[in-house]
Amino acid sequence: MAMPSAGSDLAARRGLLHRGETAIIMVTSLLFTLAALTWSYRAKLACGGAPFDANGRSVRFPVGDPNAVIPCYSDLMFLWVGRDIDNHVFPYIHGSIAEDGHLIGGVVEYPVLSGLLMWLGAIGQHTDLGFFMQSALILTPFALVTTILLAWMSRWWVLLWAATPPLVLYAFHNWELPVVFTSVAAIAVMAWGASPGRTTGERRLSLRTSAIIASVILAVGFSLKIYPGLFVLPLALYVLTRGERGDDEIDAAGAVKRAFDWAGAAWVVVAAVITTLVAQVPFMVAGFEGWKAALEFQGQRKADVDTNTFWYWGVRPLLNGDTDLYNAVVGVASPLLIIASVVVAVYLAWRQYRIDGVFPWIGASFALLAGFMLFHKVHSPQYTLWVLPFFVLLRVPWGAIAIYLVTDVILDLTIFRLFGILNSGAPMKWWVEGGVNLGVWAHAILLAYFLVTAARMQVREPLASLQRTQLPPRPPLTRLADADAGAAWHWLGTPVLGRAGVTLRPLHITDAEALAAVAAGHPGLGRWTSDVPGDTASAAEWITAAHHDSRRLAFAVIDDATGEVVGTTSYYDVDQANATLAIGYTYYAPSAQGTVINPAAKLMLLDYAFTHAGATRVVWHTHSGNEQSRAAIAKLGATFEGLLAKHRRFDGGWRTTAQYAMTDDDWDAARAALAERVDQLVAAR
The missing domain is CATH 3.40.630.30 (Gcn5-related N-acetyltransferase (GNAT))
Structure with missing residues (x-):
């Protein structure tokens, strides 16, 4: 028997199995993603349709089928009227904010790149339904590519993204998918840059190069929705501490001294600033009033019932319904607490770095996001898509994931019914208000928990190995085949x-x-x-x-x-x-x-x-x-x-x-x- 030949053949078969298992993960997760997107599309599509009024607004919007399990309401369709999207006005540069707080002249309340995507979604369309359909077409690739990246970094854990309710509930609710893609893509760039090259075994890109590219992507995300910009800080600290290979120096006295890369960290920050300016300055120059109007709108926005925050459901009752006092308290406390949460998250991450020798930039990013979501005066249901990738990539306790996702479904299925009841003046149903409160408070408690624990959460495989420039462990089926082979x-x-x-x-x-x-x-x-x-x-x-x-x-x-x-x-x-x-x-x-x-x-x-x-x-x-x-x-x-x-x-x-x-x-x-x-x-x- 020619043993070397048999061994080579066996290795080839295991290699084929490894690639085949990877293909199965990719195909399965993409099929789940497509199924979720299809379900989401059909659920939201029910909001619109003929007849339309003179502005192209569906007469039945936003009711749709009042008996549908998933409320049909979609911000995509809502934004068609009131921001001059229906008039195909290029965003920001012709706009401003009216005295009553309404945005006019193409201004939308989101950063400039989201406004640009909305404008693209409206090209050639004359109804809110057409706008929704074209916008969904633009958003779909972002969901699919995010699935591919998460599958590569987490294997079967990607199903937490592809096969759980949030993608059905929120994929076409608002413009979240592009911004989620940027945060995932930045992590993927860092992982790919650190992964070992096939021929050399060395990392594919230097830590600085990887981080600068990731920083550029995060800055693009910042110009879509604010939160990816938060991740630049832990990324810069990760580079400052030299990543997974945080080398120490020995001083003249023989003592160990931390070797910090101040220049690399600075480049990460500078890259983010330059990218942000490239995205923002053209709009600022072409129409400063319109660009500033979006910021003013957010500054004037109140923590009302439609923001489903603990501010409204917890602080407001404590102030006996004094609206002016309530808005004043929130206006001051919210930004201060967000700043405090940044300090806490960075402190805890740095303390973990002192223990492990590696700054946990992904966990710190999750902690920063949790603090931002907890204390910001606006918390929309679709923000669950923001945290979902961290459930995939970090070893978040199963119980916390389950509670968050279950209460998120409860919140989504009740908050939009609550809006309908309030608008109609009908008596409030106890289970509707109870469901909203359950969702709001469960999320608030869990976000506080993530704020203080995320820095200690380990990264899942194969991402953990990729970051260390190691070959990741084989996936489960291939590991079983390896065991059988022996x-x-x-x-x-x-x-x-x-x-x-x-x-x-x-x-x-x-x-x-x-x-x-x-x-x-x-x-x-x-x-x-x-x-x-x-x-x-x-x-x-x-x-x-x-x-x-x-x-x-x-x-x-x-x-x-x-x-x-x-x-x-x-x-x-x-x-x-x-x-x-x-x-x-x-x-x-x-x-x-x-x-x-x-x-x-x-x-x-x-x-x-x-x-x-x-x-x-x-x-x-x-x-x-x-x-x-x-x-x-x-x-x-x-x-x-x-x-x-x-x-x-x-x-x-x-x-x-x-x-x-x-x-x-x-x-x-x-x-x-x-x-x-x-x-x-x-x-x-």
Whole structure:
């Protein structure tokens, strides 16, 4: 047998399995994403449709089907009227904010790149339904690419993104998908840059280069929605501390001194600033009033019922409904608490860096986001899409993920019904207000929890390995295949061998009673071989242990004349890569000793190993004091190779093992002698 060829073929098959499993993950997650997007699209599509008014607004908007499980309301469709999107006005540069706080002249309340995407979504459309459909077409690729990136960085954990309710509820609710893509893409760039190159084994990009590219992407995200800009700070600190390889310097006195990369950290910040200016300045120059109007709108926005924050549902009742006092408190407390949350998140992340030696920039980013979402005076339901990638990439406790997602569904299914009840003046339903409160408070508590714990959360594989410029562990199915490839049966199979009235077959758990009978009443069998089972229960344990040893193949030895099990023997320490194995774990009933049974069993085991399986070396181990066993092994033609001190545990202590071996070069001569001996014993019966 040509073993190197077989090994190469095996490696090729495992490589194909690895690539195949990766393809399965990608295809499965993309199919789930497409299913979620389709469901989301159909649910939101129900808001619009003929007849339309003079502005192209669907007359039935935003009610749709009042009995639908998922409320059809969509901000995409809502924004068609009131921001001059329906008039195809290029955003910001012709606009301003009216005295009553309404935006006019193409200004939308989002950063400039979101406004630009909305303008693109309206091109050629004349109704809110057409605007929604074209916007959904623009948003879809961002969802699909985000899925691909998350699948690459987390494998099956991507299903937390692709197969949970938020993507159905919010994919086409607002313009969240592009901004979520930027945060995920920035992490992916850092991972790809740090991952080992196929030819060199070194990281593909320097830490500075990776971080600068990631910073540019985060700045683009900042110009879509604000929050990715928060991540530039932990990214800069990650570069400052030299990433996963935070090298230390030794000063003149021999003391360890942290080696900080101040220039690299500065470049990360500068790259973000320059990118932001490139995105913002053209709009500022072309129409400063319109650009500023979006900021003023956000500054004037109140923490009302439609913001579903703890400010409205917690602080407002404490102030007895005094609206002016409430707005004043929120206006001051919200920004101060956001700043405080940044300080807390960075402090906790830095403390973790002092412990681990690596600044946890992804965990710190999650903590910053949690603090921003918790204390900002506006918290929209679709913000769940912001935290979802962190559930995928970090080892967030399952309970926290489950509670967050379940209460998010409850919040979404009640908040829009609450708006409808308030607008209609109908009596409030207890379960609607209760569902909103449950969602708001559960999210607030969990966001506070994420703020203080995210820096300690470990990154999932394979992202964790990629960041360390290591080869990531193989995915689950491939790992199982690797384990099977090293198992004894993978090379040797499970043969049934017969010769000279002796049969060897794989040992089964149902042989426990028969195996126990072999040693029953014969305690001397355990003199040299420990743990020889003398009862059915211990025999069952002995067989189970043999089966659990993947490098062992245990046989029952059967005397064909009686059909009874008269002993057992095993291949063990099976190593296909080196074409070696050992024969042992052998003992026989006293009635079988000195007969043809053991020589015939050894002839079959050796012939199968050398001739059929292509083994190059067979080893025996026996107690150094077992002269009978040593003589029997030497009689097979094996060569004594020496004594191994403290080689095996034995009888509460250690034994010195005598090792013998035979190679394939010796087998032809040994086989002829052993076969002649077996034939003589058969003839003498």
